Amino acid sequence: xxxxxxxxxxxxxxxxxxxxxxxxxxxxxxxxxxxxxxxxxxxxxxxxxxxxxxxxxxxxxxxxxxxxxxxxxxxxxxxxxxxxxxxxxxxxxxxxxxxxxxxxxxxxxxxxxxxxxxxxxxxxxxxxxxxxxxxxxxxxxxxxxxxxxxxxxxxxxxxxxxxxxxxxxxxxxxxxxxxxxxxxxxxxxxxxxxxxxxxxxxxxxxxxxxxxxxxxxxxxxxxxxxxxxxxxxxxxxxxxxxxxxxxxxxxxxxxxxxxxxxxxxxxxxxxxxxxxxxxxxxxxxxxxxxxxxxxxxxxxxxxxxxxxxxxxxxxxxxxxxxxxxxxxxxxxxxxxxxxxxxxxxxxxxxxxxxxxxxxxxxxxxxxxxxxxxxxxxxxx
Numbered sequence: 001x002x003x004x005x006x007x008x009x010x011x012x013x014x015x016x017x018x019x020x021x022x023x024x025x026x027x028x029x030x031x032x033x034x035x036x037x038x039x040x041x042x043x044x045x046x047x048x049x050x051x052x053x054x055x056x057x058x059x060x061x062x063x064x065x066x067x068x069x070x071x072x073x074x075x076x077x078x079x080x081x082x083x084x085x086x087x088x089x090x091x092x093x094x095x096x097x098x099x100x101x102x103x104x105x106x107x108x109x110x111x112x113x114x115x116x117x118x119x120x121x122x123x124x125x126x127x128x129x130x131x132x133x134x135x136x137x138x139x140x141x142x143x144x145x146x147x148x149x150x151x152x153x154x155x156x157x158x159x160x161x162x163x164x165x166x167x168x169x170x171x172x173x174x175x176x177x178x179x180x181x182x183x184x185x186x187x188x189x190x191x192x193x194x195x196x197x198x199x200x201x202x203x204x205x206x207x208x209x210x211x212x213x214x215x216x217x218x219x220x221x222x223x224x225x226x227x228x229x230x231x232x233x234x235x236x237x238x239x240x241x242x243x244x245x246x247x248x249x250x251x252x253x254x255x256x257x258x259x260x261x262x263x264x265x266x267x268x269x270x271x272x273x274x275x276x277x278x279x280x281x282x283x284x285x286x287x288x289x290x291x292x293x294x295x296x297x298x299x300x301x302x303x304x305x306x307x308x309x310x311x312x313x314x315x316x317x318x319x320x321x322x323x324x325x326x327x328x329x330x331x332x333x334x335x336x337x338x339x340x341x342x343x344x345x346x347x348x349x350x351x352x353x354x355x356x357x358x359x360x361x362x363x364x365x366x367x368x369x370x371x372x373x374x375x376x377x378x379x380x
Contacts, residue, residue, distance in 0.1 A: 021059050025052040025068045033075040041083045046076045046094045053105045062110040069102030134195075137166050137360065142173035143244050145365050147334035149342050151308070151357045161187030161235075162306045162358035165195050167202035171244055174202045174211070177304040177360055178237035178256065178279070193218055194235055194279065208241050209289035212252045212276070215239075216287070219280030234280035238304060242296065242364070249296040252289050254279050257310060260326060261294065262301040262337075267326045270294050270302075301337060301363045308357030309341075312349050320348055334361035 029052045036045035049072040056065040076095050077086070085091045137148045148164055161180030166173065176198050180187040197218035202211060219235055236256040242249050251259065251270050255278035258271035273290040276282075282289075296302065303326070312320040325344060331337040338361050345357065 021055075022064070025056045026071070028052045028055065029068070029072055029075050033079055036079045037082055041085050044094065046079065046091075046098065049073075049076055050098055050101050053102045057105050057109045060109075061113050062106055065109045066102075066106045069099075069106055073099050073102060134163060135165065137164065140365070141166050142168055142242065143365055144173050144242055145334055145363050146175075146360065147338045148360045149338045149358065151342065151345070151353055153308070153353045153356050161191050162308065162356045163191045163195055164304070164358055164360050165198050165202075167199060169203055169205055171205075172246075173242045173244070174208075175240045175242070175304065175360065175362065176202070176215075176237060177306065177358065178235045179306040179308070179358075180235045181233065181278075190219065190233060190235060194237075207291070208239055208250050208252045209291055212239055212254060212279070212289040213282065213287045216254075216279045216282035234278040236278045236307070240302075240304070242362075247295060247297055247364075249294050249302070251292045251294065252276065253292075254289070255281075257305060257307055260303045260305075260323060261296070262303065262326060264299060265327065267323050269323070296364060298364050301332065301334065301361060303337065303341075303359060303361050305359040306357055308353060308355040309345060309359060311355060312345060312353060312357065314348055315350060320345060334363055337361045 029049060032045055032048045032052075036043075039045065052072045053065050053069040056068040073095065076098055080086045080088075080091045080095065134150060137146050139146065146166065150162065162178070163180070164175070164177045166175050168174075176195075178191075178194060180190045180194075194215060197215055198211075201214050206214075215237070219233060234255075237254045238256045238259060239252045239254070240249055240259065249270070253271065253273075253275045255275050258269040258275075261268045261270055270292065272292045272294070276289050277284045305322070310320060310322050314320075329337070329340055331340050338359055341359060346353075
């Protein structure tokens, strides 16, 4: 919270417009008290003073609200003393009711501000955890220009089961995007396990199907040897490999929405072969992962995304038609594309997603003379 003034009583009042509101409860107390003092004693205006602490609670913290409450009760006592009605039961009851109401308002304000502080700490921790779990993708890695975006469904906890990562080999750039089944800490743990396995193996020269098999074996593995409580654990994912001088992209899809290639106003899904099972369910295909190869040149822009994007709905329940919308956009850089996607998606759902969503945009730029030492290279 922000303190305004040396005494710290104006905490919670932020910005010049809100600071101007500080005068409002004091003016209200002055007007009601003066009017009450000038009217006959049988006219009860004192209850109106309850509005002063109530107004303060709307924009200020507990200390300012408590100060206003004390002034309101004090003003009520002063008017009663001036009119010689302090001993009357009705006046004493009104003053007691005003004091009790003020205590309730101050208590509410203190509890509310405490919850705000806790929420702020939770958001700070979640943001830090997300940065550790989801390493920021470099703007350039190998011959690629890259951009990424993560949209959390829960504003209070900005981490979840959606993930993406990039790594360099000596001759190519590898990308991963995935979506963990489930929610909460279990999903975050599975995402962390998969990312650690990817960073530990992806930089090697092993073929992409071998990388997929390695990641499949890591999903659901318990380092402590404990039981999995019978829960089915899997992660949909797409693995991509961009050779530095190949003009193509290699793709292994494990039950994930296919990448979309934007080429001169057309949108082409990269889904030639049937998808393999999600990671963690490799036993159903015997560990056999099919590698597809697609052309990918300097005029192409590739979009990777999780199902939180295509399963987003508007107020009528209609799904977000990503492919159709991409075909009408003219953005030609990864940053511009993801800015447009973020803005359009949030507008479509009315500002609040019901599921986490992540996206990565990639385009090919002229290769470095020595790709093995390209800026942005990382080995886990």
